[in-house]
Amino acid sequence: MSMTHQVEDDKLMVEMRGVNKWYGQFHVLKDVNLEVKKGERIVICGPSGSGKSTTIRCINRLEEHQKGDIIVDGTTLNNDLKNIETIRREVGMVFQHFNLFPHLTVLENCALAPIWVRKTPRDEAEEIAMKYLRRVKIEEQALKYPGQLSGGQQQRVAIARSLCMNPQIMLFDEPTSALDPEMIKEVLDVMVELADEGMTMICVTHEMGFAKTVADRVIFMDKGQIIEENEPHEFFNNPQSERTQAFLSQILNH
Amino acid sequence: MSDSAKVTDKLLPDLPPPANSTGFIGWMRMHLFSTPANALLTLFAAYLLYILMVPSINWALISADWIGDSRDACTSGGACWVFVYNRFDQFMYGFYPEVERWRIDITFVLLVVLAAWLMLPRMPKKGLVSFITLIIYPVVAFFLLYGGSFGLEVVETHKWGGMSLTLILAIVGIVAALPFGVLLALGRRSEMPIVKSICVVYIEFWRGVPLITVLFMASVMLPLFVPEEVDFDKLLRAMIGIVLFQSAYMAEVVRGGLQAIPKGQYEAAQALGLNYWKMMGLIVLPQALKLMIPGIVNTFIALFKDTSLVLIIGLFDILAIVQAGLSDPNWLGFSVEGYTFVALMFWVFCFGMSKYSQHLEKRFHTGHGAR
Ligand SMILES: Nc1ncnc2c1ncn2[C@@H]1O[C@H](COP(=O)(O)OP(=O)(O)OP(=O)(O)O)[C@@H](O)[C@H]1O
Numbered sequence A: 001m002s003m004t005h006q007v008e009d010d011k012l013m014v015e016m017r018g019v020n021k022w023y024g025q026f027h028v029l030k031d032v033n034l035e036v037k038k039g040e041r042i043v044i045c046g047p048s049g050s051g052k053s054t055t056i057r058c059i060n061r062l063e064e065h066q067k068g069d070i071i072v073d074g075t076t077l078n079n080d081l082k083n084i085e086t087i088r089r090e091v092g093m094v095f096q097h098f099n100l101f102p103h104l105t106v107l108e109n110c111a112l113a114p115i116w117v118r119k120t121p122r123d124e125a126e127e128i129a130m131k132y133l134r135r136v137k138i139e140e141q142a143l144k145y146p147g148q149l150s151g152g153q154q155q156r157v158a159i160a161r162s163l164c165m166n167p168q169i170m171l172f173d174e175p176t177s178a179l180d181p182e183m184i185k186e187v188l189d190v191m192v193e194l195a196d197e198g199m200t201m202i203c204v205t206h207e208m209g210f211a212k213t214v215a216d217r218v219i220f221m222d223k224g225q226i227i228e229e230n231e232p233h234e235f236f237n238n239p240q241s242e243r244t245q246a247f248l249s250q251i252l253n254h
Numbered sequence B: 001m002s003d004s005a006k007v008t009d010k011l012l013p014d015l016p017p018p019a020n021s022t023g024f025i026g027w028m029r030m031h032l033f034s035t036p037a038n039a040l041l042t043l044f045a046a047y048l049l050y051i052l053m054v055p056s057i058n059w060a061l062i063s064a065d066w067i068g069d070s071r072d073a074c075t076s077g078g079a080c081w082v083f084v085y086n087r088f089d090q091f092m093y094g095f096y097p098e099v100e101r102w103r104i105d106i107t108f109v110l111l112v113v114l115a116a117w118l119m120l121p122r123m124p125k126k127g128l129v130s131f132i133t134l135i136i137y138p139v140v141a142f143f144l145l146y147g148g149s150f151g152l153e154v155v156e157t158h159k160w161g162g163m164s165l166t167l168i169l170a171i172v173g174i175v176a177a178l179p180f181g182v183l184l185a186l187g188r189r190s191e192m193p194i195v196k197s198i199c200v201v202y203i204e205f206w207r208g209v210p211l212i213t214v215l216f217m218a219s220v221m222l223p224l225f226v227p228e229e230v231d232f233d234k235l236l237r238a239m240i241g242i243v244l245f246q247s248a249y250m251a252e253v254v255r256g257g258l259q260a261i262p263k264g265q266y267e268a269a270q271a272l273g274l275n276y277w278k279m280m281g282l283i284v285l286p287q288a289l290k291l292m293i294p295g296i297v298n299t300f301i302a303l304f305k306d307t308s309l310v311l312i313i314g315l316f317d318i319l320a321i322v323q324a325g326l327s328d329p330n331w332l333g334f335s336v337e338g339y340t341f342v343a344l345m346f347w348v349f350c351f352g353m354s355k356y357s358q359h360l361e362k363r364f365h366t367g368h369g370a371r
């Protein structure tokens, strides 16, 4: 863990209290409680279909929860569009399949939200875009279209695109699972660097190496519930619940 | 290096493909004469083509008469294109006064220039030109064609006609229908139940009635409902009918394009904080529009041909004006030439558009989504 890392104990960035969600009859999230402090790095893991994506997608209202409270950086999520927009400006998200805009260049992808959401003048927005593209080491591709880049490069652009909005929190939904093995590291490196700079991060990932070195807390979900929550060393060496043990033995044994 | 390793340091040169698989002979052998049955079919088809084509070409081109002042010039026994030749101006401009016809010419030349600017891949300032084309040009075109200001004489719409009227109807129909179509399609996909049902009802209603009834309603029924003093231009009524009708079709084309955009694009846009209209305008529609172009061209071709239906409400499009010419006592009996000419005019435009849309499809399929 880096030396500069600082968790501000008294500042909650995300607060989920008794969050429940249903898809029709199907109860996806069952009483999820989660508190994320400023500067904290959370890794969420769990079997497929356990509700990890749904949980983090509720934080920026890509999914609507039906019961409980979600408070992001002091703003309560409800049906008020203003609140939703405020929160989305402060929360960046990186998707498994990158979701870059294929009709725009890399630079335009990054400058779009600053221009249209933050009302930054175009040249200033492009400067910001270049700054973050440089940070993810891809500035020489700025004028290309996403389709001309490799998966790893696209994911780094997607991270830069989110950073251009200067978010308070970054959500990652399995950012490396659509990548070929040789590209995973370049994306993880960027994420580690981001963590070192003190970004509040919530990552759904199965990269246990990343969880061990970067996370402040690891959360294990199964069947829509948070089963176990611990700091990484304890979580991996001394898992409490049977389901966690079963899950860990499965993913660590190959 | 171990004995089992196989290594080559000799790069193989590029060789031309074997002779019999390429070239005209190779192509014929492969596609036309691959089996005895295939060869027989080929010969039969060639014979059919021969007995159909030779007399047609002979009639239309070889023993045809082209130039003259009256039917007396037609002596060769083939097609008498003299009829078309003499009335060509009328077929193009209708009853628009001869001295004012330059106004139609300028209107269309302007349109061609603007359209070419937008269609050619690497022209600058496309945003500005689109704005001019969609907002400024229609106003300019109206004043040019109708007149009434800037010292231009008023030309009543009942004098408009011929190919120019056909084009005006089709272009107005498609261009005005596009924005309505986009709104209807967005409405149909909306989560607001009232908006959604209004759009569904509208679309299904207009798609369920034939254009010919719409035109009848516009020309016969509408005047019954508006007070007599209100002189509602007949061409304007037809245009409104066509736009209402066409926007329903356009909505379905747009909906098809929207459905092809992956959910991830919406989510990425939302996650960045774009609101609904910005997400649609900046991310979804620009991508969907590319996919919609073939569909738009298709509906345009259909509408272009359907405009000939306006002849039943007394507007003289190209078909109606040729028909009118056919009943001229001096030119009785040249209906084959007349209708052939109409068909050819329609075909040239429709074929051109369909080729252009194929070209666009190819362009969008390559280049990784680059413009
Ligand atoms: N739009 C939807 N409608 C109905 N069911 C859904 C929908 N989205 C997700 N689900 C279901 O909800 C459950 C949780 O989905 P979620 O995507 O959150 O799982 P996950 O933990 O992220 O799994 P994975 O590791 O496969 O991404 C799954 O069983 C899924 O089938």
Ligand SMILES: [Mg+2]
Pocket (backbone or CB within 6 Å): A052, A053, A054, A173, A174
């Ligand atoms: Mg998931």
